[in-house]
Amino acid sequence: MRLSRFFLPILRETPKEAEIVSHRLMLRAGMMRQEAAGIYAFLPLGLRVLRKIEQVVREEQNRAGAIEMLMPTIQSADLWRESGRYDAYGKEMLRIEDRHEREMLYGPTNEEMITEVFRAYCRSYKDLPLNLYHIQWKFRDEVRPRFGLMRGREFLMKDAYSFDVDYAGARHAYNRMFVAYLRTFARLGLKSIPMVADTGPIGGNLSHEFIILASTGESEVYCHKDYLDFPVPDESVNFDDVVGLQSIVDKWTSLYAATSEKHEAAEFAKLPAEKQVSARGIEVGHIFYFGTKYSEPMKAVVSGPDGIERAVHMGSYGIGPSRLVAAIIEAFHDDAGIKWPEPVAPFKVAILNLKQGDGATDAACETLYRDLAAKGVDALYHDLDERPGSKFATADLIGVPWQVVIGPKGLASGTYEVKKRADGSRETLSPAATLDLLSR
RNA sequence: CGGAGCAUAGCGCAGCCUGGUAGCGCACCUGCUUUGGGAGCAGGGGGUCGCAGGUUCAAAUCCUGCUGCUCCGACCA
Numbered sequence: 470m471r472l473s474r475f476f477l478p479i480l481r482e483t484p485k486e487a488e489i490v491s492h493r494l495m496l497r498a499g500m501m502r503q504e505a506a507g508i509y510a511f512l513p514l515g516l517r518v519l520r521k522i523e524q525v526v527r528e529e530q531n532r533a534g535a536i537e538m539l540m541p542t543i544q545s546a547d548l549w550r551e552s553g554r555y556d557a558y559g560k561e562m563l564r565i566e567d568r569h570e571r572e573m574l575y576g577p578t579n580e581e582m583i584t585e586v587f588r589a590y591c592r593s594y595k596d597l598p599l600n601l602y603h604i605q606w607k608f609r610d611e612v613r614p615r616f617g618l619m620r621g622r623e624f625l626m627k628d629a630y631s632f633d634v635d636y637a638g639a640r641h642a643y644n645r646m647f648v649a650y651l652r653t654f655a656r657l658g659l660k661s662i663p664m665v666a667d668t669g670p671i672g673g674n675l676s677h678e679f680i681i682l683a684s685t686g687e688s689e690v691y692c693h694k695d696y697l698d699f700p701v702p703d704e705s706v707n708f709d710d711v712v713g714l715q716s717i718v719d720k721w722t723s724l725y726a727a728t729s730e731k732h733e734a735a736e737f738a739k740l741p742a743e744k745q746v747s748a749r750g751i752e753v754g755h756i757f758y759f760g761t762k763y764s765e766p767m768k769a770v771v772s773g774p775d776g777i778e779r780a781v782h783m784g785s786y787g788i789g790p791s792r793l794v795a796a797i798i799e800a801f802h803d804d805a806g807i808k809w810p811e812p813v814a815p816f817k818v819a820i821l822n823l824k825q826g827d828g829a830t831d832a833a834c835e836t837l838y839r840d841l842a843a844k845g846v847d848a849l850y851h852d853l854d855e856r857p858g859s860k861f862a863t864a865d866l867i868g869v870p871w872q873v874v875i876g877p878k879g880l881a882s883g884t885y886e887v888k889k890r891a892d893g894s895r896e897t898l899s900p901a902a903t904l905d906l907l908s909r
Numbered sequence: 910c911g912g913a914g915c916a917u918a919g920c921g922c923a924g925c926c927u928g929g930u931a932g933c934g935c936a937c938c939u940g941c942u943u944u945g946g947g948a949g950c951a952g953g954g955g956g957u958c959g960c961a962g963g964u965u966c967a968a969a970u971c972c973u974g975c976u977g978c979u980c981c982g983a984c985c986a
Contacts, residue, residue, distance in 0.1 A: 481935060481947070482921045486979055506978065561985080578986085612910065612984060626986070678986090687985090755986060789986055823945055858946040865946090876945055886945085 492617030507614025507622030517815035533649035546572035602629030639782035658810025679754035686749030693724035807868030823876030
């Protein structure tokens with residue numbers, strides 16, 4: 470992408486409403502724009518990151534055996550009356566009325582709807598196990614939206630729902646998602662720690678929050694230090710291996726880890742002092758097993774081998790891709806701007822032409838840009854007539870992992886300077902070596 | 910929902926107390942000079958001062974009401 474043909478409204482100063490670093494940087498880097506309290510438009514740069522995150526989430530859900538579908542944002546109130554949550558959910562739910570004065574709502578979650586879909590088609594234990602998910606916008610009318618995307622009212626959520634014939638099956642479904650989450654966050658460059666969680670208004674009795682540590686985190690969390698170095702299962706993990714998955718989950722739940730709601734100071738105090746981690750955390754995923762809480766009232770039942778109908782055991786599993794955009798920035802930034810982990814970066818490379826209009830530099834940039842494109846490398850070519858300092862600042866701000874600096878000075882010796890945004894290290898490389906390094 | 914603020918050009922702000930030509934920096938446009946860490950000079954464009962009432966010869970400024978947004982708290986994926 471040529472910057473001259475892209476839409477990247479960089480702000481040099483920070484809008485005053487932005488308090489936390491991810492919010493500030495997203496506004497400054499031209500990633501999003503606030504349209505109302507807690508409601509944001511994604512601008513092109515922000516959307517690129519959101520899509521990358523979404524794709525990683527999708528791939529890992531699919532790998533774990535979940536099947537993607539797409540449910541609507543608007544739901545009928547009747548569905549929620551069946552589960553009893555229409556009244557229970559309170560003012561967080563945005564209630565709307567259509568032209569026929571039917572009561573509708575903008576979905577804050579989809580347990581009711583997915584249960585309705587399930588019961589319409591599935592009658593036999595032979596239809597199980599089943600895990601359906603979608604990635605869709607949700608709305609929760611928070612009393613006080615804040616921190617930009619971190620705590621918006623409208624947010625993108627991946628929510629998966631599992632259906633099993635009994636607890637054992639549901640437990641395995643839960644473990645699949647547990648492991649899928651470990652892998653998902655690791656691929657996004659994050660160290661996530663599963664913590665025993667409060668089940669909240671959704672209910673149930675088996676639940677973990679996946680937390681990443683960040684000094685700006687919303688809640689206080691406590692865990693054993695060893696979690697930070699636990700190995701994450703690689704892609705060879707067999708999601709059908711019941712015993713194998715259980716052992717991974719057992720390992721990842723063997724040590725102390727809890728959010729403040731579930732924190733037990735006495736237990737925590739038993740850890741050796743040097744193993745006690747007390748930090749701020751950001752919740753980026755949440756998984757629940759809630760049994761027959763919805764299947765019973767909504768009559769989602771299947772016949773077992775014995776011919777007897779039983780309500781299915783369910784679980785739900787959420788990840789907030791839009792929140793992750795902010796969470797990743799909280800984890801990876803410095804004073805100059807964002808430092809995207811490569812898997813979610815909006816572009817892999819930024820080409821900085823230090824002397825736009827100069828025949829030799831223009832030609833070198835064009836060649837590199839074309840060669841990278843030919844290798845399938847997504848590059849942003851800064852081809853505007855700006856001064857070098859301004860181009861450096863922009864590149865640092867938007868956080869592209871690699872910067873290739875091309876100017877008369879280097880070209881005199883036939884070289885480019887390649888800077889790695891993550892650690893600021895620089896190398897002077899030949900064009901061929903540059904291409905080789907960046908197309909790996 | 911309790912408490913506290915803010916609202917003046919795209920962004921950051923001054924002006925308000927003490928009513929009288931709407932300003933500054935950045936950004937934007939034109940020209941020239943510049944070009945390895947947010948350039949310099951010169952010229953220029955852009956505003957129903959959040960909205961609605963009221964007071965006054967005169968309101969960004971004083972008064973009343975409303976709306977939007979932010980922060981702290983309670984709540985929360």
